[in-house]
Amino acid sequence: MELTAEQEAILRTVREFVDKDVLPTVAKYDRSDEFPQPLYEQMVEMGLFGITIPEEHGGLGLDLMTYALVVAELSRGWISLSGILNTHFMAAWMIQNFGTEEQKQNLLPLMATAELRAAYSMTEPGAGSDVQSIRTTAKRTEDGGWRIDGQKMWSTNGLRSSIIMLLAVTDASANPRHKGMTAFIVRKEPGVQHQPGLTIPPNLKKLGYKGVETTELVFDDYRVPAYAVLGGEAGIGQGFKYFMAAVELGRVNVAARAVGVARCAFELAIRYAQERQTFGRKIAQHQAIQMKLAQMGTQIRAAELLTFDAARRKASGERADLEAGMAKLYATEAAQFCAIEAMRIHGGYGYSQEYMVERLYRDAPLLILGEGTNEIQQLLIARRLLELHAV
Numbered sequence: 001m002e003l004t005a006e007q008e009a010i011l012r013t014v015r016e017f018v019d020k021d022v023l024p025t026v027a028k029y030d031r032s033d034e035f036p037q038p039l040y041e042q043m044v045e046m047g048l049f050g051i052t053i054p055e056e057h058g059g060l061g062l063d064l065m066t067y068a069l070v071v072a073e074l075s076r077g078w079i080s081l082s083g084i085l086n087t088h089f090m091a092a093w094m095i096q097n098f099g100t101e102e103q104k105q106n107l108l109p110l111m112a113t114a115e116l117r118a119a120y121s122m123t124e125p126g127a128g129s130d131v132q133s134i135r136t137t138a139k140r141t142e143d144g145g146w147r148i149d150g151q152k153m154w155s156t157n158g159l160r161s162s163i164i165m166l167l168a169v170t171d172a173s174a175n176p177r178h179k180g181m182t183a184f185i186v187r188k189e190p191g192v193q194h195q196p197g198l199t200i201p202p203n204l205k206k207l208g209y210k211g212v213e214t215t216e217l218v219f220d221d222y223r224v225p226a227y228a229v230l231g232g233e234a235g236i237g238q239g240f241k242y243f244m245a246a247v248e249l250g251r252v253n254v255a256a257r258a259v260g261v262a263r264c265a266f267e268l269a270i271r272y273a274q275e276r277q278t279f280g281r282k283i284a285q286h287q288a289i290q291m292k293l294a295q296m297g298t299q300i301r302a303a304e305l306l307t308f309d310a311a312r313r314k315a316s317g318e319r320a321d322l323e324a325g326m327a328k329l330y331a332t333e334a335a336q337f338c339a340i341e342a343m344r345i346h347g348g349y350g351y352s353q354e355y356m357v358e359r360l361y362r363d364a365p366l367l368i369l370g371e372g373t374n375e376i377q378q379l380l381i382a383r384r385l386l387e388l389h390a391v
Contacts, residue, residue, distance in 0.1 A: 007066050013046060014073040022077030023356075029211040030078075030359055033203075035160070036211050040084060048085055050112030053092050057108035064249070064315035068256040068308060075260025076267075079363050080212040082257050087156045089253070090246045091118030091165040094183065098242050100232045103185065107163070117190065119161035120250075121152040121217055122243055129376040131167070131240065132177050136219065138168035138184060146170075146184070146229075148197070148222040158215035159200050162190045167243050170236060183230040183239035186222075197222030208362030248324050250371040252314055255307040255327035258335035258367045262300045265335070265342035265360050269296065272346055283345070292345060296338045303331035322384040329377045332367040339364040 003011070022039060029036045043049065052067050053059025067089065074082045092111050095103055110116040127133035136150025148168060158164070164186040174180025193200045199218040206214060229235050230242060270293055273284035283289045310323035339360040343350035350357045368374050 003069075006062070007069060010060075010062070010066065011069055011073060014048075014070050017042060017046070018073055018077035022074075022081065026078045027353070027356070027359070029080075031210075031353070033210040035213065036078075036081070039081060043081065043085065044114045047112075049088055049114040049117070050092075052089060053096065053108050053112045057096075057104065058112035059092075059108070064252065065308065065311045068252055068311040071253055071256040072260040072263070072307075075257040076264045077260075078211070079257050079261060079366070080209055082253070082260070083156050083209065083212045086250070086253050086257075087120040087161075087165075088114070088118045090120050090250055091163060091185075093249060094165055094230060094242055094246050095185065097245070098183070098231045098235065098238070099185075100227075102227070103230070103232075107185070111163075116162045117157060117160060118163040118165060119155050119157040120165045120246070121155045121158070122167045122247075123152065123154045125151060125153050129372045131243070134167060134169060134181070136166070136168045137172070138170050138182060138224075141223065144226045146224050146226070148184070148186070148219045148224060150219050152217040152219075154204070155215050155217050156212060158217055159193065159203070159213045160190050161188070163187060164217065165230070165243075165246075167239050170239075174237070178240035179237050181239040181243075182236050183242045184224060184228045185230055186224055186228060207365065208359065209366045247371060248321055249314065251324040251328040251377075252307065252311050252320075254367050254371045255303070255310065255324070255331040258328075258331035258364075259300070259303050259307050261335040261360055261364055261367065262296070262303060262331070262338040265338040265357060266293075266296045266300055268355075268357055268360075269293065269338075269342040269345045272349075276347075289345060292341045296341055299334040299337060303327075303334040306330050322381060322388075325377050325381045325384070328371060329374050329381065332364075332374060335367055336364045 021042060047060050050059030051062050055061040071082045092108060095107055107116065111118060122131060124134050124136060136152060138146045138148050141147050166184045166186045167181055168184060169180055170182040171180030188198060189195050197220055201216045203213045203215055231238060273289050274282055276283045306327040310320055310327040313323050314320040342357045343361050346355055346357050349355050352358060
């Protein structure tokens with residue numbers, strides 16, 4: 001894949017950041033489940049929070065392809081860093097593509113500098129991959145604003161964010177149901193667990209994906225103004241479409257994160273295989289280990305091609321749901337495979353927290369579940385294939 005000089009420069013910067021500052025310190029943040037404030041501040045300084053925001057709004061104005069390349073590099077160090085960035089990116093993309101001119105002018109410059117950070121909230125306790133089952137409601141108030149009631153789950157950056165992109169039901173009688181859903185740009189106080197109408201319980205405890213908060217959001221008569229509707233009055237009833245467009249981006253992002261995890265697992269495994277000796281020779285000389293490395297390298301290459309093809313297609317404005325879905329499905333399974341194989345190559349040391357592969361083993365499953373489980377993903381891929389090959 002040929003990269004532009006600009007892409008090469010930003011990837012070189014991110015790669016140096018990962019090698020010098022992330023990989024040597026990630027174990028500390030992972031074990032304590034601590035937000036990596038110094039690493040976050042360096043990401044802000046690099047301009048990563050405005051990477052795709054247009055230059056006219058203070059961002060770098062780069063394309064989705066470049067973003068996917070950056071995400072893969074960040075995830076080679078730690079997927080939590082790309083998690084801190086991703087919901088912000090998705091929110092900015094939604095405002096940029098569906099927001100009113102006023103929303104763009106007021107929010108995007110502050111988001112480009114991370115003065116405002118964003119979360120993305122669609123999932124609920126009873127509605128994960130089945131988005132049309134959400135129950136959070138937004139009802140008109142006498143002053144023309146909206147009252148939000150309901151509970152959201154698995155909100156990355158839910159506590160520290162100043163903005164929440166929220167999907168809510170505004171017309172319960174709509175048929176089909178998704179036409180009664182609206183997207184809101186919900187402003188809140190960052191870092192405050194209890195504020196009028198909104199409670200953010202303590203972080204959910206997770207197997208992996210540490211250091212980045214994952215929260216519930218409990219809305220009880222939370223008031224937002226009329227201009228909180230994404231896209232203004234024209235956006236009422238369009239929320240499902242807006243969120244699904246962003247999810248397509250999210251699947252490219254998850255695939256890129258998986259590529260990063262797989263690359264890290266492979267790098268650790270092939271280095272260890274050339275250092276560790278058993279039965280009088282390096283384990284890289286054993287045929288069984290060579291077969292594992294061959295499988296890992298092949299799957300990573302295929303995952304890269306699928307992921308960056310989907311990113312290019314989405315960046316060009318073409319429909320990319322099939323490509324994004326295939327990339328997400330294959331790359332995340334490859335990441336899980338590579339993490340397990342890296343652990344097996346390390347033997348008993350791979351099960352120890354002294355070695356990085358143990359963390360990769362805990363982080364990889366998130367990608368299989370996020371942005372729609374891989375089981376649901378296969379159904380969506382099949383439906384699109386049947387549509388393309390109808391007889």
